[in-house]
Amino acid sequence: MKKYIAKRLLTAIPVLLMISIAAFIMINLAPGDPTNLYVMPDATPEQMEATRRALGLDQSYPVQYMRWLTRALRGDLGISYSTRYPVLPILVSRIGPTVALMGTTLLVSYIIAIPLGIISARKQGTWVDTLLTGGAFIGVSIPNFFLGLGLIYIFAVQLKWFPTGGMLELGGNASILSVLHHLVLPVAVLSTFYIANMTRYVRSTMIDVYGENYIRTATAKGLTKQVILTRHGIRNALIPIITIIGTDLPRLVGGAIVTEQIFQWPGLGRLTILAINQREYPMLMAITLLSAVVVLLVNLLVDMMYAVVDPRIKYD
Amino acid sequence: MSTLKKMLRYSVVLFASSVLLAACGGEDVPDLEDAAVEGSETESDDLPDADADDGDTLMVGLTNAPDSFNPFYRPGVAGTWVQRFFYDSLLVMPTADSFEPALGSLETEDNQVFTVNVHPDAFWTDGEPVTADDVAFTLNTIAHPDAETTLGPNVAMIEGTNDSGIREEGLDELPGVEVVDEKTLTITTKSPVDLAYISEFLGFGVLIAPKHVFEGIEVADISNSDAATKPSVFSGAYQFVEYDNDNYVHMVSNPDYYRGAPEIENVYVRVMNGTALITEFQAGNLHMTAGGGIGMVPVQDIGLLEDIEGLVVEEFPSFNGQYMIINNDTYDNAKVRQAFAHAFNRQLIVDNLLNGRGEVLASTYTSATPYKDPDLEPLEYNPDLAKQLLEEAGFDFDTPIEFVVPTGNAVREQAGNLIEQWLVEIGLTVNQSNYDFPTWLAMAQDLDYDLGLMGYGHTVDPNIATYVQTGGSSNNMAISDPVIDDLLAQGMAGTSYDNRFPIYQDLQQHMQDEMPIVPLYSDSQFGVKVDNLNGGIKEYWAGSLHDLHEWSFE
């Protein structure tokens, strides 16, 4: 297993390198000079040049890339064009809020969706199932920004139950309670999709699993429904569900862009928008790389989870 | 199942710690004593209430993130404004046409040699005195050829600099800056200048940097250095504590401030969008906005702020204006350019898009500046006349006009749509396209457009050479008019308001006749604050912080 992990991590290196090159090319394809954003509108060419030099934009592209790469290997991901703060700590400071937001979302979603999916599958064809699948369809079809605006209007503006945005109260108490209070609306918006999606997925997976012969065997053994579900159904259903979780997890990085924007959540999604608007190239490079690393790690994690759940899978 | 349970338990822990992490990110935000005070007051309520504050924390709303805390390099308005909390300039500007000494005074006999007397009691927060050397160092650094600075124009009048404010080749130091003694220096300009001009640009516009902090750093490296990005030694009323990127700047008072210890202990300048600004005011979490285009809700939403009880909303004219810039190469006939101006119902923009909170511009000068010609009326809205002028000029109505509207300013985008429609109404063919600002600026610099919208912020000083002078650094309109160039030169040579005003009056008239750029509108500035705050935004916005140390809660 260790050998396998090492191998996987090794093969990730060229992939990351390719991604960094692709991202570098993509970012530099953009028209317009980011320097313009960081000088006064009446800047002289000399001033422009000085800023370009300070931002490292005065070199040719290959030199810029190599410089970025050598620094990145030492853990220096460059500086923010606007504040001149190192990118890495900024990026790191945004991981917490995004993980809190997406982690809560996924946790809440799975806790709700998995039982719902199972119920829906077990009650296939009944009004409960119709209600749940219908709800799931609505959930995946409703645009999250529309839902977000609606919730802000109802719960923040009209009822004033929750704040319209942000994560913390400043100068007041910055307790977990306050963070949770701020989390409610964005999590509600995000989990609508995840719950709906996961419910549908769990339902169809459970229906598939329940169509499997070993469930028939278990039934023929005279086991109770409860035992069949917990000992035979869920564990086998977990295998495909892990795949879906594997595709959900990378969204930790940038999946909540729209929601973070609407709720002014100080996470990676909003940082991405900011970096795009501000043409913060090193920041964009760092975000891209971070998401690539997360994806590779999640894929590895998912593959290892398979091995935990499915005895047929062994990595040597 | 046991593995499953383990996994589940682990994920719960992971989740809990991530929430903790998020919370912890801010837990060190308030000072301990501050938290204690708040804690006792907000036991029953999670939301701190600005009104119930006992006056030691000021919450300021800002809609643009401050970009720079570097006194030599201040590209953004928000960064500059925040820096004034902790770096002082020689002079402050309570109003647009008055100056008061702060870190120093500026005096002249002949409008060419200016004497600076540094405040005798001024100390840096690390105990070092503020000296004439600091001032000289600051000016020399700005003029240094390697410096990354935005302040070139602020020192470009000093002897030994070129037009961009960069030290002439072959010089090691500016000959125009001479330290006389510890607290005195003289500044010599290339030619006699208006005291108001040098007071605004150099006296008010340059923040004095601590020499002993920056002198060890290569000039070219200053802007990326910690000394510049995380300042630690201050001359102002407040001391910078930290900047949480895109979230807030925290500052605490400087108890040894030479003009008197500030009344309010803590200042948080919080970054948020316009919607949050309103809801935070509603929730009582803000005391004031930064105003001035960096801390303001859209003019159309001002009504929502006015509806909040306990809030004072004041309206002031602004120095910022919106213009339609014209590619003067393409449209080299003044009649055509005037036709554009006649085609636009600019009053409608002000009445409907700005809800009347603004003015139609007759020239590049807004009513905030004393140099605005009060007698010059905007060209009237007259589409028929516009059409007629175009026909007289033999204009080709079928060639599509490339009209560019930059994104990012809602009212300007809306105005752009109306303008497109007005151009169509006089029979023109228009291709409107919207671009983000850097793209649009690059296009404008390449003259890759026919018509476009642009906003300019002006100084009190009436010099607009960078925009309209032949070859001006922001002249993206290919304006090349000897009359304008001549008037601008005359204007700069004037040394007092009285002898400069008529020159700029002529300039305004000439520009209306030639119409190289179409002035559109200027939206008002607003000062928004809670009614128990003694202080806040002034009519001359840029000078609002001049009495910062005296601000208090009633």
Place this chain on the structure above:
Amino acid sequence: MTNPIVLDVNNLAVSFQTFEGDVKAVRGVSFQLKKGETLAIVGESGSGKSVSTKAINRLLPVKNTLIESGEILFEGKDLLQLSEKDMQKVRGNDIAMIFQDPMTSLNPTMKVGKQIAEPLIAHIGLSKEKAKARAIELMDLVGIRNPNEAYKRYPHQFSGGMRQRVMIAIALACEPKILIADEPTTALDVTIQAQILDLMNKLKKELDTSIIFITHDLGVVAQMADRVAVMYAGQIVEVGTADEIFYNPMHPYTWGLLASMPTLEVGKKQLYTIPGSPPNLLHPVKGDAFAPRNDYALGIDFVEEPDLFQVTETHYAKTWLLHPDAPSVIPPEEVRRRKEKYQTVRMGKACGERIGGGAIGSGG
């Protein structure tokens, strides 16, 4: 038959709801199972044999299955009327099943030993340890080597034959009164098949279990069955002792099946296949469902469903050919040959002779 009846299926009719409409998969099936006997149900796929037996254990999907009529009496109770909870007590305990595909019938994520132990815990209430010990015994009984080791392994670590042995161990764990084997050897190769059948016969004798053996393979029937029911299009078209079905078949469909059965005598000669394909049970069947494929079809077969005619005390067939008005027909050569043999057997039986591969052990 002196043995008591353990299972009595009466007029069972089952239909499935599909997109196109209701498929009448089982159309009035009745049979009885006696203690200790092996009843084979044969027929082509889709004839309803599997459905009828799954109905016994109520293993048909609830969602789109409709039991239209009938009763299934087991120990005096109608299984169709039992609550799900009571039914759970019957399944695996009184009535156990072995399925066709051992590759997919075991839970891939559970150790096989545990899968065997499960019914012991559920029905007999054994402790975990005792269940484990018993499971290991059972594994030994069904011929799994190193049962202690094998207990801890997962299904994918076993061959198909071994997995079917595991399935048998599961089925026999609670010593059920009835074992339903649904084509248990179809997926296995011939040698393994023979081993499994031997094992089943051996265990049946040891445990005195009644078996319903479903297959489309008459060769297997010959090795296993005491009695045989032939199903076609959701109905039992002929039922009798193994001898009667093999050597004195009355229904043209049984003739077809027998004719298409490979025997040593036929050798490499081209095997007979029944022409056409079974009717689509989505549409109501008019007359005899087999008529369109029947070389011996009578005019009435296209009009009227045949009655069940009694041939002997144990032998019934559902064909108009047995009607007194029907013309006498000559069965295919293969069947004629078998009938001739039957005459010999009847005579021989009087002399205590035996025929066939031990198939008729308890017949008659």
Place this chain on the structure above:
Amino acid sequence: MVQHVGDKQAEALFHLVDAVERATVLGNTTEQLANDGDSYVKTVAKRFMKNKLAVISLVVFVLLLLTAVFADSLSPHPRDASVGMFQAAPYDNFLLGTDDIGRDVLTRLIHGTQVSMIVGFGSVLIYVIIGTTLGLVSGYFGGIVDSLIMRLTEASMSFPFFMVILTLVSLLGSGIWVVTAVLGILSWPPLCRLVRGQVLTIKEQDFVLAAVATGYSTPAILVKHILPNVLSPILVNATFGIATAILTEASLSFLGVGVKKPRPSWGNILSEAQSLRVLTSEPWRWVPAGILIFIAVLAINFIGEGLREAIEGERKS
């Protein structure tokens, strides 16, 4: 025994049916069979029509499509013109009110339909072509080509899709065609995998092996024999793809990087509700746009689900 049949008739019935007779009877049955042996498309269509929700959705979707096609003639006012009062609630012939500069909200919604349909169909067309081609090639040829394409697929599938699209679109300069192209070019991997999987099973089937043995050229086999058999899953995937594309475009436009103003899109109309004033006091400016996106996406999802069920033959319960 056959009591209800008269004796004479009974006698007549008890005769062996000869080949000719049986042929006639069988003929009837074949005719009967022909009825349910409809062509594949017809069967699927029939099943689809039984799903009421899917049919209603189809009607809704066709209406939206027609709205998009005839946007100009359906619109009560010119698209970008300031024709009414500013920020007015619904009045007179401004059924959904007006926006900041007096443009008719309804007109803009109608034209927004056009944007959604162009992006929806356009991007799906692009990615179906790419995904199908790569999937066919990958599945049919196997080997290095296959593993190369599969690596690429895995890599791109696991990326935060929306983030990449957002970055690309905003850097490339947004606009309806950029959005369509970027969405099209980046959305192919799931379809590619799907097609590949199908091809892998189909290529082992007899009729394909026969075609290979007959000496058909590889492109001919791919197009004539394999492609028709993967069309159904592609169709289902493409249907859901349209919904995803519409949602993505709306999200991008909402963030201000999608369709460029002044061209209206449902997303950029909704983005105006980020202003608290519009959000709270001018609901006609954003609620209809949100509902339209929702209805369009929901309808397409129902159609997709209906199609899937019809193709897979799963009974709609």
